Amino acid sequence: MSDSILFTNARLFTGVDDAVIGSAAIWVEGRYIRYVGRAADIGPVGEAVRRVDLGGKFVMPGMTESHAHISYTNNGPGDLDKTPVEQAMIWSIDNARLMLGSGFTSAISFGSVHRIDVYLRDAIDKGQIPGPRLCASGRDIGATSSNADLHPDYARPQMEGLGMLADGPWAVRKAVRTLRKNGANVVKLFLDGEGLSNHAPPGELTYTDEEVEAAISEAHARNMRVATHSRSAAAVKQAVKFGADFIGHANYLDDEAVDMLRRARDRLFVGPAIAWEMQFLANCESMGFTREAARNRGYEREVEATVDAVRRLRAAGVRVLIGGDYGLNITPHGTYAKDLEYFVDLFGLSPAEALLCATRDGGAAVDPSGMLGTLEAGKYADLVIVDGDPLADIRVLQDHRRITAVMKDGQLYRDLTRANPYLGSADDLASPRGAVTAGSRLAEAVLAGE
Ligand SMILES: [Zn+2]
CATH class of the missing domain: 3.20.20.140 (Metal-dependent hydrolases)
Known part of the structure; x- marks a missing residue:
């Protein structure tokens, strides 16, 4: 299993300033961000890196x-x-x-x-x-x-x-x-x-x-x-x-x-x-x-x-x-x-x-040492993937169903706001839910818009 994941087709709010970058990519390796910015500028990415198309979802820092x-x-x-x-x-x-x-x-x-x-x-x-x-x-x-x-x-x-x-x-x-x-x-x-x-x-x-x-x-x-x-x-x-x-x-x-x-x-x-x-x-x-x-x-x-x-x-x-x-x-x-x-x-x-x-x-x-709060290469991979546009309506962040996934330290989480996220179903055996590493198949399933 690779610990490297490449999110593509994101609307990106890096938190460095108020700009939004369309058609953006975020490359997470381990607990760190390796690349963030326009997908067109990313350069070569190895075959082993798992790619997830976010379908235009909004990505912002945690x-x-x-x-x-x-x-x-x-x-x-x-x-x-x-x-x-x-x-x-x-x-x-x-x-x-x-x-x-x-x-x-x-x-x-x-x-x-x-x-x-x-x-x-x-x-x-x-x-x-x-x-x-x-x-x-x-x-x-x-x-x-x-x-x-x-x-x-x-x-x-x-x-x-x-x-x-x-x-x-x-x-x-x-x-x-x-x-x-x-x-x-x-x-x-x-x-x-x-x-x-x-x-x-x-x-x-x-x-x-x-x-x-x-x-x-x-x-x-x-x-x-x-x-x-x-x-x-x-x-x-x-x-x-x-x-x-x-x-x-x-x-x-x-x-x-x-x-x-x-x-x-x-x-x-x-x-x-x-x-x-x-x-x-x-x-x-x-x-x-x-x-x-x-x-x-x-x-x-x-x-x-x-x-x-x-x-x-x-x-x-x-x-x-x-x-x-x-x-x-x-x-x-x-x-x-x-x-x-x-x-x-x-x-x-x-x-x-x-x-x-x-x-x-x-x-x-x-973190006064500057590793948190913005999406920049070298910083900790703490980010939120939102199904909606907080810049058009800030209230979307209050709707837990619109928080597609949260990543902290390169680790992807989903469904944490459910009353009991540990409940399983037969479907979960094919697509397990819960905390998983960035490179797991869940990332793919979640982010493909399931
Ligand atoms: Zn208080």
Whole structure:
């Protein structure tokens, strides 16, 4: 069996810029891209290379979910860590599969219940389960009365769930060191809070500068990156000042915050993660809030402020990433590509610009060495084959039936979004489904348009 495959007759979006190349070819050898571009320019290709005619399907780089909570179990926001760890682990295995099947070949975790993400990452890397390349975080770190302090004092669960409370620089350093010992790549830090939270609203800083400096310097010294929850300008400035790598939300910006972000734009990324606000406003009644109450909590204003913030960030050349807070009851797993629609309809990006945020910029956030996010010779073969044109309608990426196949690391996957992809039928004996190497006969069967 050859480990080399040549896709031809593709409409190619490389993610390098917003161009589309018709009649394109992509040559994958092992886990790397050997050639990508016009089929006419490819030069000699050996006889042993398996050829698959894509029939004009759209090929784009794999996307990055930049603010992932794979271990959330579609609970309400107050119940994030109330699923038993055993059940949460099973959900997470399913969620990782669903994320990859939805076209997201990479993810940056923004907080995990228990130590689930670390074990997921390792199982994915070993090939035991399908899932995205995962920058794994540990439990959230926050102060007493921060947004990580989820449960009232009279009802604190007697288990280690999502929040790790640490007050004072040395306690914060110890929390970061604990994550290092537990194998995390990312430290999630709460710098301010949430409209729904009575004790930690946006704009009320929940850590002092001294504590934030301790957390971030300790994380960097221990080879981990830092993701912050920063809704207000004050919390964004605190994150930038002390060197955070991924800033989540950044809904309310002032001139000084925009200027600081602009000056730091080569070393950090911002993700608005607007799905939560949008779906909360759309579903507030089912969550026990009238529209009036949701407005009083500031959520309509927050959406308006975020539209303005994203416009200013992009004008300042700051890389804005898609994704965020999928895995709640109102933002269930599998709906990650909805974020691209928000980028187009709400933030006013073109579909190609939104795709670049999802691919090129997300890939750079996951892998600073530059091996991800675009389809270029020498890079990892992470790509999505789409039966449709996301540049004409970005919503096609939300339709799992239109995701013909996903390739990660040169490995082709299909049907990962089915409720149970392991179910077999007699037909499968002739054309087995599931994860297979690029050179197998499945590639041919799948991509011939079966
Ligand atoms: Zn989050």
